[in-house]
Amino acid sequence: MKELFFETIDSTNSYLKDHYRDLDDMTFVSADYQSEGKGRGSRKWLSDKGANLMFSFLVKDEEVMKRYPELSLLCAFSVLEVLNSFGISDLMIKWPNDVYVKDAKICGILLEGISREKPDCIVCGIGINVNQTDFEEEFATEAVSMRMLLKENVEIGELRKKVYRKINENIEQLKRGYDFHKQIDAYDYLRGKTAYALIGNERKQVDILGIDHDCSLKVRDGDSIMNLNSSEITFHL
Numbered sequence: 001m002k003e004l005f006f007e008t009i010d011s012t013n014s015y016l017k018d019h020y021r022d023l024d025d026m027t028f029v030s031a032d033y034q035s036e037g038k039g040r041g042s043r044k045w046l047s048d049k050g051a052n053l054m055f056s057f058l059v060k061d062e063e064v065m066k067r068y069p070e071l072s073l074l075c076a077f078s079v080l081e082v083l084n085s086f087g088i089s090d091l092m093i094k095w096p097n098d099v100y101v102k103d104a105k106i107c108g109i110l111l112e113g114i115s116r117e118k119p120d121c122i123v124c125g126i127g128i129n130v131n132q133t134d135f136e137e138e139f140a141t142e143a144v145s146m147r148m149l150l151k152e153n154v155e156i157g158e159l160r161k162k163v164y165r166k167i168n169e170n171i172e173q174l175k176r177g178y179d180f181h182k183q184i185d186a187y188d189y190l191r192g193k194t195a196y197a198l199i200g201n202e203r204k205q206v207d208i209l210g211i212d213h214d215c216s217l218k219v220r221d222g223d224s225i226m227n228l229n230s231s232e233i234t235f236h237l
Contacts, residue, residue, distance in 0.1 A: 001026045001027075001028065001164065001168050002023070002024055002026070002027045002028070003027075003028045003029075003030075003164065004027065004028070004029045004030075005029075005030050005031070006029070006030075006031040006032075007031065007032050007033065008031060008032065008033045008034075008035065008049075009029075009031040009033075009034055009035070010034065010035050011034050011035075011125075012029045012030060012031055012034060012054060012055055012056035012125060013056045013110065013112055013123050013125040015029050015056070016029055016056050016057075016058045016121075016123045017112065017114060017123055020058055020060070020114065020120065020121045020123070023058055024058075024060075025058060025059065025060040025061050026057060026058065026059070026061075026168060026171070027057065027058045028055055028056070028057045028058075028164050029055060029056050029057070029058075030053070030054060030055035030056075030160060031054060031055075032049055032050045033049040033050070034054055048132045048134075050156075051130060051131045051132040052127060052128060052129055052130045052131065052132055052145070052156075053126075053127070053128040053130050053156055053159055053160055053163065054126075054127045054128075055125075055126055055160070055163075055164075056123055056124060056125040056126070057123075057124050057126075057164075057167065058121055058122075058123060058124075059071065059121060059122040059123075059124060059171075060120075060121045061175065062119075063175055064122075064171060064174060064175060065113075065119050065121075065122055067174060068111070068113070068119075068122060069214060069215035069216070070174065070180070070215050071111055071122065071124060072096050072097045072109050072111050072124075072215075073093060073095070073096065073097075073180070073184050073211070073215055074167075074170055074171070074174060074180055074184075075097075075109050075124055075126060075167060076093045076097065076098065076099050076107065076109055076184075077093060077170070077180060077183060077184050077187070078163065078166045078167045078170045079099050079107050079109075079126065079128060079163060079166075080093060080099050080187060081166055082159070082162045082163050082166050083099070083106065083107075083128075083146070085162070086146065086150065086154070086159075087150065088101060088106075088146065088149050088150070090102045091106075091187065092187050092188070092189035093184060093187045093188060093189060094189040094190060095188070095189070095190055095211050095217050095230075096215070096217075096230045097109040097110065097111070097230075098189075099128075100189050101144050101149060103142060104142040104143060104144035105129075105142065105143050105144070106128065106129050106143070106144050106145065106146070107126065107127065107128045107129070108126070108127050109124065109125065109126050109127075110124075110125040110126075111123070111124050111125075112125070126163075128146075128159070128163070129143055129144065129145035129146065130145055130146050130147065130154050130156055130159060131145060131146070131147045131153050131154060131156070132145050132147070133145060133147060133148055146159075179213075181211070181213050184211060185210065185211055188210050188211050190208045190210075190211075190217070191208055191209065191210040191211075192207075192208065193208050194206065194207055194208065195208055195219075197219060197221070197228055199221060199226070199228075204221055206219040206220060206221045207219060207220040209225070212227055214227070216228060216229055217229075217230075
């Protein structure tokens, strides 16, 4: 595991995508400030300078890349484990890529793949709200930070070490074939809720049954049960 740090960068995801050929598997890149931090779709990840933990890491191991659908959830579970060790409760994983505290988002995750003739790498970007207390209205959901919950500042350097270590440990277990589904399922935020899904180009309201073993989302549409991937469903809970 190699670590790189920048005070300011456009995007840690972009840095790894631009330099992955020269970097080792499990290289972690973090920054105090990202001028072009990325969220899902066209959204930006907005953060005060030095207030939060924002980083990306590089996956080049072929066996791990084959288990791509699990990576986002595994990253979320790893962050959840570390946050729980700080005494934060009511933590949940919102499929496919967020960590929530009750109904507020504390962590977001973005995976991007680079593929030519075969998959070259996966870049995993993670943002954790740590010491920021005011958030822009652009956030689609309510946001919360560790400081807001713990009522004290958190030392970001120490948090960074713990998160890096936990992600690395869990990915090593993934390489050995360990199945994290049972642990992840225990923190399923969406199970039992309803959402709108695009099914056959038709927008329908579905009941969410939970995260399946293949990391898709199992839903019920009337009498039909089906599995959806993240591009097929939008949430209006």
